[in-house]
Amino acid sequence: MGTILQIKNITKRFGGLTAVNDVSFEIERGALVGLIGPNGAGKTTLFNLIAGSEKQNSGTIWFDGINISKFSVYKRVKQGISRTFQIVRPLRRLSCLDNVIVGCMSPRGKIMSADIGVSHLASSILGSVGLVDKARIPPIVLPFGDLKKLEMARALASNPELLLLDEPFSGLAHEEQMIIFDLIKRLHEEGYTIIMVGHVLRELMALVPRVLVLHQGKLIADGTPQEVVNNRIVYEAYLGRGTEDENT
Amino acid sequence: MAADIFTSILEILIFGASLALILSLISLGYSLLYGVGKVINLSHGMLYFLTGYLIFAFTEYIKIPYVWGIILSLVIITGVGVLTYYALIKPFQENEIMVLIATFALGYFIFNLVLLTENVLKLNVIPGLIFLDGFVPGFFMVFDVQFTYYRLFVIVMSLGMILAVIFFIRYSRFGKAIRAVSQDQDAAKLMGINLNAVLMFTVALSAFLAGVAAFLYVPLQPMMMGSGWDILLLSMSVVILGGMGSIPGTVIGSFILAFSVKFCEYFINDLVGFQISTVFHLIIIIVMLMIRPRGILGKKEKV
Amino acid sequence: MVEKEVSLVDEELEDLVIESRVQIKEPLVKFFHQITSGTKKIINYQIPSSGNNLKTWIKSFRGKVISLSMLLVIIIPLLLNDGAYYSIFIAAMIYAIFAASWDLLAGVTGQVSFGHSAFFGIGSYAFAYFLIAFQLHWLVAILFSAIITVVIGLIIAIPALRLKGPYLALGTMAFSLFLYYLFQFPELDAESIDLPLAFKIFRWTNPIQIFIIVLVFMIISVLIILIVYNSKLGTIFKGIRDDETATEASGINTTKYKLYSFMISSFFAGIAGSLYAIHLTNVSFHNYSNLLSFYPVIFTLLGGIGSISGAVMGAFTFAILTRVISEGMGFLSLIFPGLPPAFTTQIETISVFIFAIILLLIIRFTERGVMEPVIRHTKSLWDILLGK
Numbered sequence: 001m002g003t004i005l006q007i008k009n010i011t012k013r014f015g016g017l018t019a020v021n022d023v024s025f026e027i028e029r030g031a032l033v034g035l036i037g038p039n040g041a042g043k044t045t046l047f048n049l050i051a052g053s054e055k056q057n058s059g060t061i062w063f064d065g066i067n068i069s070k071f072s073v074y075k076r077v078k079q080g081i082s083r084t085f086q087i088v089r090p091l092r093r094l095s096c097l098d099n100v101i102v103g104c105m106s107p108r109g110k111i112m113s114a115d116i117g118v119s120h121l122a123s124s125i126l127g128s129v130g131l132v133d134k135a136r137i138p139p140i141v142l143p144f145g146d147l148k149k150l151e152m153a154r155a156l157a158s159n160p161e162l163l164l165l166d167e168p169f170s171g172l173a174h175e176e177q178m179i180i181f182d183l184i185k186r187l188h189e190e191g192y193t194i195i196m197v198g199h200v201l202r203e204l205m206a207l208v209p210r211v212l213v214l215h216q217g218k219l220i221a222d223g224t225p226q227e228v229v230n231n232r233i234v235y236e237a238y239l240g241r242g243t244e245d246e247n248t
Numbered sequence: 249m250a251a252d253i254f255t256s257i258l259e260i261l262i263f264g265a266s267l268a269l270i271l272s273l274i275s276l277g278y279s280l281l282y283g284v285g286k287v288i289n290l291s292h293g294m295l296y297f298l299t300g301y302l303i304f305a306f307t308e309y310i311k312i313p314y315v316w317g318i319i320l321s322l323v324i325i326t327g328v329g330v331l332t333y334y335a336l337i338k339p340f341q342e343n344e345i346m347v348l349i350a351t352f353a354l355g356y357f358i359f360n361l362v363l364l365t366e367n368v369l370k371l372n373v374i375p376g377l378i379f380l381d382g383f384v385p386g387f388f389m390v391f392d393v394q395f396t397y398y399r400l401f402v403i404v405m406s407l408g409m410i411l412a413v414i415f416f417i418r419y420s421r422f423g424k425a426i427r428a429v430s431q432d433q434d435a436a437k438l439m440g441i442n443l444n445a446v447l448m449f450t451v452a453l454s455a456f457l458a459g460v461a462a463f464l465y466v467p468l469q470p471m472m473m474g475s476g477w478d479i480l481l482l483s484m485s486v487v488i489l490g491g492m493g494s495i496p497g498t499v500i501g502s503f504i505l506a507f508s509v510k511f512c513e514y515f516i517n518d519l520v521g522f523q524i525s526t527v528f529h530l531i532i533i534i535v536m537l538m539i540r541p542r543g544i545l546g547k548k549e550k551v
Numbered sequence: 552m553v554e555k556e557v558s559l560v561d562e563e564l565e566d567l568v569i570e571s572r573v574q575i576k577e578p579l580v581k582f583f584h585q586i587t588s589g590t591k592k593i594i595n596y597q598i599p600s601s602g603n604n605l606k607t608w609i610k611s612f613r614g615k616v617i618s619l620s621m622l623l624v625i626i627i628p629l630l631l632n633d634g635a636y637y638s639i640f641i642a643a644m645i646y647a648i649f650a651a652s653w654d655l656l657a658g659v660t661g662q663v664s665f666g667h668s669a670f671f672g673i674g675s676y677a678f679a680y681f682l683i684a685f686q687l688h689w690l691v692a693i694l695f696s697a698i699i700t701v702v703i704g705l706i707i708a709i710p711a712l713r714l715k716g717p718y719l720a721l722g723t724m725a726f727s728l729f730l731y732y733l734f735q736f737p738e739l740d741a742e743s744i745d746l747p748l749a750f751k752i753f754r755w756t757n758p759i760q761i762f763i764i765v766l767v768f769m770i771i772s773v774l775i776i777l778i779v780y781n782s783k784l785g786t787i788f789k790g791i792r793d794d795e796t797a798t799e800a801s802g803i804n805t806t807k808y809k810l811y812s813f814m815i816s817s818f819f820a821g822i823a824g825s826l827y828a829i830h831l832t833n834v835s836f837h838n839y840s841n842l843l844s845f846y847p848v849i850f851t852l853l854g855g856i857g858s859i860s861g862a863v864m865g866a867f868t869f870a871i872l873t874r875v876i877s878e879g880m881g882f883l884s885l886i887f888p889g890l891p892p893a894f895t896t897q898i899e900t901i902s903v904f905i906f907a908i909i910l911l912l913i914i915r916f917t918e919r920g921v922m923e924p925v926i927r928h929t930k931s932l933w934d935i936l937l938g939k
Binding site for chain 3: 348485526
């Protein structure tokens with residue numbers, strides 16, 4: 001057990017705009033954490049910083065005791081971080097199976113596939129998200145819900161310890177949301193550490209034991225869903241912003 | 249010895265200046281097009297080549313007076329620009345690589361068309377140098393060095409043209425539209441700017457400027473077979489040096505390149521034993537792409 | 552590089568080794584076993600994603616068309632035994648190797664280079680150099696020149712890999728032009744290098760032997776490239792092409808794999824260059840200009856970019872059509888004696904011109920190459936004929 005992720009005083013500026021402002025927190029191994037906040041609060045930027053596709057202006061990121069602040073994206077994946085994208089990015093001209101195989105060919109993925117072979121591993125990962133019958137089909141023809149599932153399969157393929165899920169529920173119908181919900185619960189039970197960005201507050205609050213709230217780049221709350229919901233600052237942040245969250 | 253160096257420096261300055269201004273003219277259109285539409289037009293050099301050839305053909309074969317030949321060629325080349333836009337650039341707005349390939353093919357198309365016309369019509373065997381006569385005769389002396397009035401004319405004309413373009417972009421309404429589109433296409437669209445018109449105009453302007461550069465410069469520097477691709481690479485090197493899409497960058501880049509090439513011609517070539525001046529621009533492209541692809545004044549892009 | 556497939560081969564080799572130890576030493580038998588098991592593996596090789604293998608491909612219409620045309624290509628020259636015909640097909644096959652190598656880099660891995668003529672030229676010059684200066688056996692010379700091409704390819708690749716899209720295309724174009732001018736410097740005396748006509752095993756001037764050599768090289772080269780294309784390595788290449796960011800996010804070191812692609816591509820381009828030198832018995836920089844970089848673009852757009860077989864088909868179509876054009880021009884000038892001689896002498900110019908037009912049309916109206924629609928239409932025609 002112990003801390004797997006440490007964010008220390010991370011700041012990211014884009015020109016005049018400070019997207020992430022002196023944010024610090026720690027995540028325990030095996031935790032399931034929600035990251036919420038009004039639109040534009042900096043959630044995806046924070047994810048990008050953790051995953052490595054953006055570089056912070058100041059501050060450090062520690063993963064499993066190692067300072068990964070200067071690591072490239074694939075090097076961080078090699079450490080055990082994996083992420084999904086809010087706007088799904090499948091590899092368009094490859095089949096679903098091939099999409100997952102790419103992840104399995106990463107250093108950690110290859111370790112995981114050492115016994116059963118990459119193709120079989122990829123098939124079983126597709127099976128775990130419920131896409132096995134779509135294995136030979138390219139993403140272009142798939143419905144949106146399946147694309148979201150594929151996105152998760154691809155993130156799992158690189159054998160991560162920490163999963164960063166960017167809006168895994170958005171754009172899905174209720175039944176599909178429940179499928180993803182169950183999947184995330186199962187992954188949590190299997191021991192994955194998961195940070196989830198979400199807008200759908202009701203489901204999120206029911207799922208996660210801990211919530212981080214971001215507003216205008218600052219971390220304004222960190223606690224159980226109950227505590228956060230009753231937090232005055234959070235209340236004002238959402239009220240001041242708009243109505244999109246409560247009614248989604 | 250000192251006198252030689254002095255004359256060399258003088259020549260470098262004057263020849264370099266005219267070369268720099270011409271390069272600016274040619275590269276301006278090229279850079280603008282990239283800034284506005286993210287389009288790299290690989291047939292750009294061929295536009296120069298085609299204009300030169302058209303003027304030559306009109307004056308030598310069809311015997312039109314020189315001035316009319318120039319005007320006609322400029323009109324034609326602008327038309328080619330517009331056609332290029334509609335046929336090859338507009339359909340591929342999203343796909344940069346296809347535009348590259350398409351304009352690459354267009355460049356070969358134009359080049360071989362010219363070659364074929366020359367050979368099939370058996371007009372004249374081009375080994376091929378194209379000579380044009382400048383129409384400002386006479387020369388003047390500066391410290392024992394001879395310069396033609398025509399060169400002065402070229403310097404003045406190209407400077408004027410460049411300034412005209414700069415003023416147009418800065419102060420006219422359409423110029424503002426061009427600047428808006430080059431900053432943010434989507435925002436410009438939302439503000440009601442007609443993207444189509446702006447892009448088409450930029451392509452036409454780009455072709456026109458290349459044509460002007462051709463009619464100005466060919467009398468000073470005869471065109472050869474390889475000129476088309478050469479010009480393209482020269483403009484590319486200017487633009488990569490100065491920054492894609494930046495007008496001041498283009499001008500600065502062309503001056504740096506022109507003077508460096510002239511300097512090499514006079515002093516460095518003999519030093520190293522080979523014609524480094526002829527490949528200098530290529531070296532610049534390679535080096536710049538390696539150390540700073542966005543150029544001196546270019547905006548920061550994901551290259 | 553070819554991950555799981557390699558370990559399978561090792562396993563089978565082990566079996567074979569144990570087997571042959573039990574038998575009386577018969578190296579020929581072992582060799583025979585290797586060939587048959589290898590062939591069986593190739594035929595039954597399953598493409599991971601689509602589940603097809605060679606048998607199903609041949610059964611498909613497209614496979615039949617391609618296989619039939621390849622067979623014709625091999626048989627016709629042998630039947631006609633006319634030097635000129637050998638020449639066309641030899642050139643076609645060399646272009647096919649070149650096309651396949653470019654397609655692997657550009658169509659499959661998404662690294663579009665407009666400077667591939669550099670690798671071709673380096674292959675030729677290196678081959679001539681090894682042959683003349685070191686008196687190496689021609690096979691060894693080909694291999695060495697390919698290796699040199701890879702080394703230089705790496706030198707280009709390492710800086711080039713930081714560039715994306717148009718910048719990569721331009722940078723490679725600048726580099727190949729730079730080399731082109733470099734070779735023109737009189738000090739190097741590289742304008743025209745003739746290869747010794749009689750060398751080691753046979754005379755260069757025998758077209759049948761050259762034909763067979765080039766044929767063998769083409770089959771092996773294209774086969775290897777196809778194997779890479781269908782392997783997991785190829786899957787990674789395609790991933791890089793489709794979305795490099797997403798592929799990197801899956802944990803792949805995209806720079807490393809782009810380097811692999813460059814290496815394989817330049818290797819085979821170098822081989823094509825060497826074979827070309829053999830074909831012409833002469834190496835001259837005039838042949839390795841910018842225009843040559845344009846050729847793979849023509850080939851792949853004709854045949855379909857990104858599918859190695861398309862590039863090969865495009866190369867053949869180009870070579871054959873060029874011949875048709877030149878014959879056509881010759882024919883026309885017979886019919887119309889008043890036609891200017893340019894029609895027969897300017898064949899290359901005319902060909903490039905025509906192909907540029909075709910290319911522009913193709914680019915404008917399709918994106919995946921003409922072969923697919925043509926084959927599809929031919930298939931419908933065929934079905935109609937069969938009364939389906």
